[in-house]
Amino acid sequence: MASTNPKEIVAELPTYIRVFSDGTVERPRETPFVPPSIHDPLTGVSSKDIIISQTPPVSARIYLPKLPPTTLQDHPQKFPILVYFHGGGFFFESAFSQLYHRYFNIFVSQTNVIVVSVEYRLAPEHPLPACYHDCWDALKWVASHSTQNNAAANEDPWLIFHGNFQRIFIGGDSAGGNIVHKVAMRAGAEPSPCDVKILGAIFSHPYFCSSNPIGSEAVTGREQSLPYLVWDFVYPSAPGGIDNPMVNPLAPGAPSLEGLGCSKIVVCVASEDKLRDRGVWYFEGVKRSGWQGELELFEEQGEDHVYHIFHPDSEKAMKLIKFLRLFLHE
Template sequence: MDPDTQVEHDFSPFVRIYKSGRVERILGTHVLPPSHDPSTGVASKDVVIDPDTGVSARLYLPAGAHQPDTKLPVLIYYHGGAFCIESAASPTYHNYLNSLAGKANIIVVSVEYRRAPEHPLPAAYDDSWASLIWVGGASETWLSDYADWGRVFLAGDSAGANIAHHMAMKVGSGGSELGMKIKGVALIHSYFWGTKPIAGEIEDPEFRAGMERMWRFVCPSGATEGTDDVRANPLAEKAPGLESLGCERMMVAVAENDIFRHRGIAYYEALKSSGWGGEVSLVEHEGQGHIFHLLDPGSHQAMQFMDDLVAFFKQ
């Protein structure tokens, strides 16, 4: 039998790996080019951050940048997709961040980090940190001409929220080479997990075994501890304390029907009691599932959440 058609690992609906080594991504494969959107006035372009690794970003510049003497906040965004699918150029993220840039009047840097399994973790973390340093270096004209360096934010959904948390932790633990401060971080439906279920979390052994397999797939170096690897579980016994988060404000967003909901709430409660000196808020959406705001951006709750994000970035 042809090894190029024999499935060795099936992580549907994300990826399949064949015995030949071929990787088939099932979701998040479509891409859109950068553009100038006449409906929002937002321009976008792709830039290479590191030619050696291929790390890049899609930048969004709102029309408000061209007002005299205007400096705009900057959002560094990390897309979701279980560390192995989706991209900064996918229609899901391009359309959403294009709208967000226009409504919040904010410069967006959407990071195209390397993905598993070709590039397992910690590659995505390394690329995301390299991107933060690149943003702080202001070598790109949209940043050097228009950025307000006193209003820099991080955000991400699912795996991207996991990345945003780790970037904020690295900033707080002495990332002096960054060259800028992080004002706020928005964690949306964070991909956090653990080997043992917490209160309210799904307990089905087969499901939890699948979550363990998925983590070992994207992070082979964390195979020993599984999802109690501190990269998957920020509340694990060996995880560094949240009091060292390197930002002033935090938004934690959860959805009622999301499997990650209970982990997000536990993170919020732990941060509140950690001794961290910042301000944290919890945003909950009833009756909604994982990344509902991306899957159905025109729904009432999705539009309300967009308003919440806009307000967060304007404070």
């Protein structure tokens, strides 16, 4: 007997995601999940997965640089900590994906930092602002390791023994860069978790938008452009729509960027990226805001959106990684 309720597509962003009438979701562009590894054979970097919270479900993959054989338990080597939020439009990709696992093995081997790559809840199953709360909770969990007395029940020894809590950074690419903005603004408005302050923030090809076009953005048909469609898909109830301060941080009435809660910022853009002008727009907005800190813009010519994630061992990706190494250590 034929089903009276055939499975139909009820929402989609073509080639990226399909939502079906039975509640199932397909993400055709998502790369496969891969397990963590102790002593990656190519880089020597170790990784493992940890649970940050059961309710809501928040987890992470932690990466530890290769330790020299002379490291002593009494005087363990300390590394800066980068709490990272992956890209994927808030609705696909993962801290556990092959794409990000390969990137961070290379990145950590070149930068000598601990990376906590956060697995936050995705839309549409969990519409925004769920991911913002998850990433703030992940930052709080990392900060809880700053003293033995603060550490949570699910404490991690890599952070306790090897984390330098004077050098905490947040970073993210694309939608993850948008999350960096939200977390940094919250850090500037609320008491620091466990008195741990964010030293710096890395915005890699950040996703922002607004109803007013800028730079090379199309004036007509904007409501059918991918940045518009993504925002409506992941946060359909957003007050103000595409001019909500979470996606348009320069909207009238948005909190001043002067309140960003960190001391150093770098905004990374690529000349061929459709989001390039938004990254520069954000950089200029921070510059005009009166924010007191070190602000840098890194632009790569001839490259497209998140080229460094897709091709982490390429010459231009290595150039960016070396730049970020200086940002994280100086």
